[in-house]
Amino acid sequence: MNDAADQPSGHAIHPAAEAEPAVGAEPPRYDFGAAEPRWQAAWEAHGCFRVEDQPQDGRPKYYVLEMFPYPSGKIHMGHVRNYTLGDVVARYKRARGFAVLHPMGWDAFGLPAENAARERGVHPAKWTWENIANMRAELQRMGLSLDWRREFATCDPAYYGHQQKLFLDFLKAGLVERQESWVNWDPVDGTVLANEQVIDGRGWRSGAPVEKKKLAQWFFRITKFAPELLAALDGLERWPERVRLMQANWIGRSEGARVRFALAGDSAETVEVYTTRPDTLFGMSFLAIAPEHPLAAAAAARDPAAAAFIAECRRLGTSEAVIEAAEKRGYDTGLRVAHPFIAGASFPVWIANFVLMEYGTGAIFGCPAHDQRDLDFARKYGLAVPAVVLPAGEDAATFSVADKAFDGTGIIINSDFLDGLQAPGEAKAAAIAALEARGIGQGVVNWRLRDWGVSRQRYWGTPIPIIHCAACGVVPVPEDQLPVVLPEDVRFDVPGKVLDHHPTWKHVACPRCGQPAERETDTLDTFVDSSWYFARFCSPLAGEPVVRGAVDHWMPVDQYIGGIEHAILHLLYSRFFTRAMKLTGHMSVEEPFAGLFTQGMVTHESYKGADGAWLYPDEVEKHLDGTAVHRQAGTPVTVGRVEAMSKSKRNTVDPGAIIARFGADTARWFILSDNPPDRDMEWTEAGVVGAYRFTQRLFRLIDGHDGQAGGAVPDGFSTAAKALRRVTHRSIIAVTEALESFAFNVAVARIYQLANAIADADRAGDSEQAGLSWARGEALETAARLASPMMPHLAEEMYARLHPDAAHLVAELPWPEGDAALAAAETVTIAVQVMGKLRGTISMPPGAAAAEVLAAAEACVAQALDGKRVVKRVHVPDRIVNFVVAG
RNA sequence: GCGGGCGUGGUGAAACUGGUAAACACAGCGGACUUAAAAUCCGUUGCCGAGAGGCUUGCGGGUUCGAGUCCCGCCGCCCGCACCA
Numbered sequence: 001m002n003d004a005a006d007q008p009s010g011h012a013i014h015p016a017a018e019a020e021p022a023v024g025a026e027p028p029r030y031d032f033g034a035a036e037p038r039w040q041a042a043w044e045a046h047g048c049f050r051v052e053d054q055p056q057d058g059r060p061k062y063y064v065l066e067m068f069p070y071p072s073g074k075i076h077m078g079h080v081r082n083y084t085l086g087d088v089v090a091r092y093k094r095a096r097g098f099a100v101l102h103p104m105g106w107d108a109f110g111l112p113a114e115n116a117a118r119e120r121g122v123h124p125a126k127w128t129w130e131n132i133a134n135m136r137a138e139l140q141r142m143g144l145s146l147d148w149r150r151e152f153a154t155c156d157p158a159y160y161g162h163q164q165k166l167f168l169d170f171l172k173a174g175l176v177e178r179q180e181s182w183v184n185w186d187p188v189d190g191t192v193l194a195n196e197q198v199i200d201g202r203g204w205r206s207g208a209p210v211e212k213k214k215l216a217q218w219f220f221r222i223t224k225f226a227p228e229l230l231a232a233l234d235g236l237e238r239w240p241e242r243v244r245l246m247q248a249n250w251i252g253r254s255e256g257a258r259v260r261f262a263l264a265g266d267s268a269e270t271v272e273v274y275t276t277r278p279d280t281l282f283g284m285s286f287l288a289i290a291p292e293h294p295l296a297a298a299a300a301a302r303d304p305a306a307a308a309f310i311a312e313c314r315r316l317g318t319s320e321a322v323i324e325a326a327e328k329r330g331y332d333t334g335l336r337v338a339h340p341f342i343a344g345a346s347f348p349v350w351i352a353n354f355v356l357m358e359y360g361t362g363a364i365f366g367c368p369a370h371d372q373r374d375l376d377f378a379r380k381y382g383l384a385v386p387a388v389v390l391p392a393g394e395d396a397a398t399f400s401v402a403d404k405a406f407d408g409t410g411i412i413i414n415s416d417f418l419d420g421l422q423a424p425g426e427a428k429a430a431a432i433a434a435l436e437a438r439g440i441g442q443g444v445v446n447w448r449l450r451d452w453g454v455s456r457q458r459y460w461g462t463p464i465p466i467i468h469c470a471a472c473g474v475v476p477v478p479e480d481q482l483p484v485v486l487p488e489d490v491r492f493d494v495p496g497k498v499l500d501h502h503p504t505w506k507h508v509a510c511p512r513c514g515q516p517a518e519r520e521t522d523t524l525d526t527f528v529d530s531s532w533y534f535a536r537f538c539s540p541l542a543g544e545p546v547v548r549g550a551v552d553h554w555m556p557v558d559q560y561i562g563g564i565e566h567a568i569l570h571l572l573y574s575r576f577f578t579r580a581m582k583l584t585g586h587m588s589v590e591e592p593f594a595g596l597f598t599q600g601m602v603t604h605e606s607y608k609g610a611d612g613a614w615l616y617p618d619e620v621e622k623h624l625d626g627t628a629v630h631r632q633a634g635t636p637v638t639v640g641r642v643e644a645m646s647k648s649k650r651n652t653v654d655p656g657a658i659i660a661r662f663g664a665d666t667a668r669w670f671i672l673s674d675n676p677p678d679r680d681m682e683w684t685e686a687g688v689v690g691a692y693r694f695t696q697r698l699f700r701l702i703d704g705h706d707g708q709a710g711g712a713v714p715d716g717f718s719t720a721a722k723a724l725r726r727v728t729h730r731s732i733i734a735v736t737e738a739l740e741s742f743a744f745n746v747a748v749a750r751i752y753q754l755a756n757a758i759a760d761a762d763r764a765g766d767s768e769q770a771g772l773s774w775a776r777g778e779a780l781e782t783a784a785r786l787a788s789p790m791m792p793h794l795a796e797e798m799y800a801r802l803h804p805d806a807a808h809l810v811a812e813l814p815w816p817e818g819d820a821a822l823a824a825a826e827t828v829t830i831a832v833q834v835m836g837k838l839r840g841t842i843s844m845p846p847g848a849a850a851a852e853v854l855a856a857a858e859a860c861v862a863q864a865l866d867g868k869r870v871v872k873r874v875h876v877p878d879r880i881v882n883f884v885v886a887g
Numbered sequence: 888g889c890g891g892g893c894g895u896g897g898u899g900a901a902a903c904u905g906g907u908a909a910a911c912a913c914a915g916c917g918g919a920c921u922u923a924a925a926a927u928c929c930g931u932u933g934c935c936g937a938g939a940g941g942c943u944u945g946c947g948g949g950u951u952c953g954a955g956u957c958c959c960g961c962c963g964c965c966c967g968c969a970c971c972a
Contacts, residue, residue, distance in 0.1 A: 241891080241892095242890090242891055242892070242966085242967075245890065245891065245967085246890090246891090246967060246968075249889090249890070249967080249968060249969095250968080252968095252971070254971075254972085256972080273972085274971095274972065275972060276971090276972065277972080288972090328970075352970095353970085354970040354972090355970080355972080356970075356971070356972090358971090359971045359972075360971075360972060361972095363972090364972045365972085366972090367972090371972070372888080373970055373972075374972080376970095446971085446972095448971060564966085564967090567967080568967090568968095673899095673911090673912070674899050674900075674912075674913085675899065675900075676900085679899095679900095681899085682898095682899075684899095684913085686913060686914075687899085687912085687913070690912070690913060691912095693926090693927095694912090696926095697927095700927090737903090743901095745899090745900075745901085745911085745912095746900095746901070746910090746911085748911075748912085749900090749901075749910065749911035749912070750910090750911080751911095752910095752911050752912070753910075753911065756911090759928095763929095829907075830907085831906075831907035832907090833906090833907085833952085833953070835952075835953085836906095836951090836952060836953040836954095837953095838907055841907065871952095872952060873952090874906090874952050874953075876906055876953095879906055879907085880906045880907075880953080882906085882952050882953060883952085884952050884953095
């Protein structure tokens with residue numbers, strides 16, 4: 001899911017770059033290398049991040065989840081961003097008194113493991129588990145506040161066995177179905193290809209011409225839930241609007257009618273058509289069917305030219321290049337259909353390349369005047385273009401359609417009993433009523449959503465728990481025989497399906513009749529694995545898929561965080577699964593994710609060497625003027641665009657190397673600091689170094705502190721101390737607000753401000769010292785605690801220095817409370833405008849009387865007013881005064 | 888084509904329900920410390936102008952005492968879906 005394709009890891013950083021941090025020969029005072037593991041151990045020892053499956057402590061629950069990673073080998077910057085964002089939320093919510101469930105696991109099945117097996121001879125299991133071990137260590141170095149006891153990998157039978165149980169439950173509930181369906185078949189690899197894997201009609205891996213093949217496949221009946229999956233989108237208020245729209249478009253509800261056209265002649269055959277515009281039936285000039293339509297096949301059987309046309313369509317396919325060209329092509333079958341309402345009228349039946357067998361009924365009626373696509377087709381083949389909807393302001397006698405179809409609202413003309421009705425609106429209803437009255441059609445709701453094909457001809461996936469018996473047919477594996485475990489002794493050097501050619505695995509006795517039978521050798525789409533892992537996290541060790549008490553306590557996920565690339569499929573499948581699990585008695589919620597946040601990508605400059613080959617960032621030395629050279633060769637380097645990190649462009653930075661060089665807090669701080677988290681961010685060396693410097697600066701502020709924090713409040717505060725306290729309490733209020741609204745970059749800026757204020761106070765406090773040291777301690781402690789969701793290790797280090805005897809870790813402390821009275825300004829600056837233009841400012845105590853403010857304001861801008869007559873005085877308390885003058 | 892989003896300094900960006908545009912950071916410039924550099928610290932930095940002052944949130948209108956923010960029309964960029972009947 002969270003996979004290498006989007007944000008690959010960088011390669012190992014070059015030793016020359018690793019030797020010395022780019023910042024300073026003087027040894028840094030804060031030794032993150034020693035501190036970070038120490039605090040990680042402390043959190044572990046205190047069990048700070050653990051929660052129970054069914055907690056009884058009365059705290060409100062909060063479930064934070066980031067999309068779990070695909071174990072590709074190393075973590076990449078996309079992971080760092082994703083898991084840092086989630087960790088900020090988790091740590092903040094914990095401090096706010098929530099019991100926070102924050103788990104991590106592995107989306108561990110998938111094709112890359114099989115590719116590794118084929119290319120390098122490593123078993124997929126070994127490859128995967130080793131990657132998991134590496135990546136777990138890398139994630140642990142980030143200091144994430146995870147309950148690691150809940151970790152699981154989907155490739156573990158202890159996980160996928162429960163998935164098989166869910167499959168069987170869904171099967172019983174009628175949510176799983178076996179259907180014949182057309183697939184892209186790669187004859188060399190012996191596997192089914194997704195549409196995206198067919199390039200110019202050839203398999204992306206083998207290069208062999210792809211064949212269309214009809215296979216029996218397992219389907220999840222997601223279409224059963226289409227209406228509620230659509231309707232419930234409205235309730236997902238904490239989802240990005242665009243994701244909801246993408247889902248709505250994908251589900252694709254449309255209202256229209258099915259109309260049965262009788263074939264002219266003596267046959268009793270009919271062709272059924274789906275239309276959203278039955279009100280324009282009188283504007284019909286042809287009927288068109290998809291090349292795969294049964295009627296087209298019948299025509300081909302009689303007519304070689306028709307067969308040739310169909311073959312041509314199939315050859316061209318529906319690749320994007322072809323669609324782009326958008327040439328409407330057709331073949332007249334010679335068949336004719338009768339019009340449903342006009343006695344004696346008939347229209348030709350064409351096979352057309354733009355009609356899709358998968359949508360509606362695979363047949364349309366052509367109404368060229370009111371549909372652009374039909375119009376293009378009609379013009380090309382010289383078909384009639386009768387207009388039946390009259391736009392406002394047009395004359396029925398003269399209105400006609402030239403090269404632009406009219407698809408707006410209007411009044412129906414030339415349509416017998418529909419004449420004069422509003423189109424589409426009431427005319428659509430009237431047309432449907434007429435169709436139903438005559439028994440030749442009915443109003444229907446049509447969905448774009450298709451059932452979810454889950455069969456994959458792969459090894460490294462969940463075996464489908466089914467046995468095929470010659471006598472009994474399809475037989476579910478009995479539940480007491482679960483899990484159906486993948487065999488380990490498999491070969492990848494033979495073409496075809498790995499599970500199919502295993503010598504013994506598939507041969508079993510039929511559970512029903514005992515005769516020799518065969519296991520299903522397809523495995524489940526890996527999207528299935530990620531469609532319920534969030535539920536499993538609630539009770540990860542349970543002997544059943546989920547424990548009701550746990551899942552009902554923790555679900556739904558309160559905040560889900562991940563990439564926009566999963567806006568449709570993963571989220572839709574998970575929504576389906578949650579409903580299906582509710583139906584089969586596993587859960588009581590319907591929607592898995594109450595809140596969704598989609599993060600932006602991590603980008604980086606790309607570099608090309610003199611030979612035109614892409615270079616890794618650490619092979620490049622950049623100069624101040626923007627030019628760059630190769631670090632060793634000194635040859636010129638072209639600095640390319642800033643774009644999403646990708647393996648092929650080599651514009652990647654390895655998080656492991658960054659953490660080793662600067663520490664986890666620096667990496668976390670930088671990735672949060674520059675951009676709003678939903679926007680793409682550019683990873684720059686300068687940015688990381690800047691973040692690193694700030695960690696050192698914060699530490700220096702603590703190091704120079706002349707005492708502890710807390711203790712008795714002093715009798716009085718000097719002006720500088722009061723000013724510092726004001727910033728401190730304002731910072732609490734502002735950072736809290738920023739964290740609540742995912743404005744982490746703003747939270748970071750407020751913490752910089754607080755650090756600056758401490759430095760300012762250090763300079764200003766020379767004459768009157770009253771309470772300054774105390775206020776400084778308060779400010780430092782506040783800075784540490786406000787920064788703790790973002791840089792948790794340094795926060796602990798700072799806090800421990802301020803409170804050497806503290807019984808608690810920052811990770812265990814409640815969130816600081818901002819005191820609004822202390823944050824309030826002693827004086828406010830009020831802008832004074834004349835006619836809306838700024839002409840001066842005045843300082844007043846907050847809440848000063850209007851008369852007083854106006855008088856001061858008028859005095860302030862006396863020169864600008866210069867005897868002009870003031871006709872209006874606008875006073876916004878504590879903010880602005882605006883004088884409107886005559887003339 | 889349909890749907891959505893975004894245009895603010897040299898750069899990333901901030902701006903509560905319309906109320907002093909540019910917080911914070913990066914880069915730059917000047918200075919201190921240093922044999923020198925790095926680090927650190929101080930100052931400065933939207934644009935035009937010597938200055939007073941004027942101008943400024945893609946462009947053009949509008950509403951308003953007041954618009955980055957609301958409305959209308961353009962221009963540009965990005966993303967999603969796409970022969971969906």
